[in-house]
Amino acid sequence: MEIDGIVTTGYGRGREFLSQEFYSLKFKEKLDFKAYPGTLNIIVPDEYIDEINNIKDSCKSKIKGEDNFGGVKYIKAILNNEINGAIVFPEKTSHDTNYLEFISKEKLREKLNLKDNDKVNLKFKEW
Template identity: 60%
Template sequence: MKVDGEVTTGLGKAAYFLSQEFYTKEFEKNLGFIPYPGTLNVIVSDEYLDEINEIKCNCENLIKPDEGFGAVRYIEAKLNDVIVGAIVFPAKTTHDENYLEFIAECKLRDELDLKDGDIVSLEF
């Protein structure tokens, strides 16, 4: 599946969570990289929600956290046909359904010179 979406500023909470050792160890073991402590937030059109929700519900990639933290499902993905990473689906989130959170090894805004309002593509 390939979707286009708009880059937007998140809530700034992902940096804390992606710095937790149990998450970083699991991502490194399963994806081959330690994610930059932050996500690229992408708002996608509502037309994709049914398919995305189906993927999320059927996703077997799950990180079970330490006590007090939420589980995270993830699926490997590619940003703009160049950056390999993953889309994460945190069990505990305050984002609307049409927000996708992409993780990668690098700081994506700097690497691709992205700013709010830019259109990116995600393939997963």
């Protein structure tokens, strides 16, 4: 699956959960990179929501939560044909269903000079 979306500012919770050692260690183990403590938030067109929900529901890759932090499903993806990472689907989220959160080892806004409302492309690698 390949979709375009629009960069937006999140709530800052991605930084909090990716700073937790158990998430950090598991993502390193499963994805072969230490995730930058933060997510790139992307709004996707409503026409993709059903397909994204099907992918999320059938996704087998999951990290169990600890304490007050919920579990998170993830799927490998590529941003703008150059950045390997993953789309994460936290069990606990305040985002609408048309938000995706992308993680990688890089601070993406800085590396790609991204600002709110910039268009980006995501390619799902597996599901």
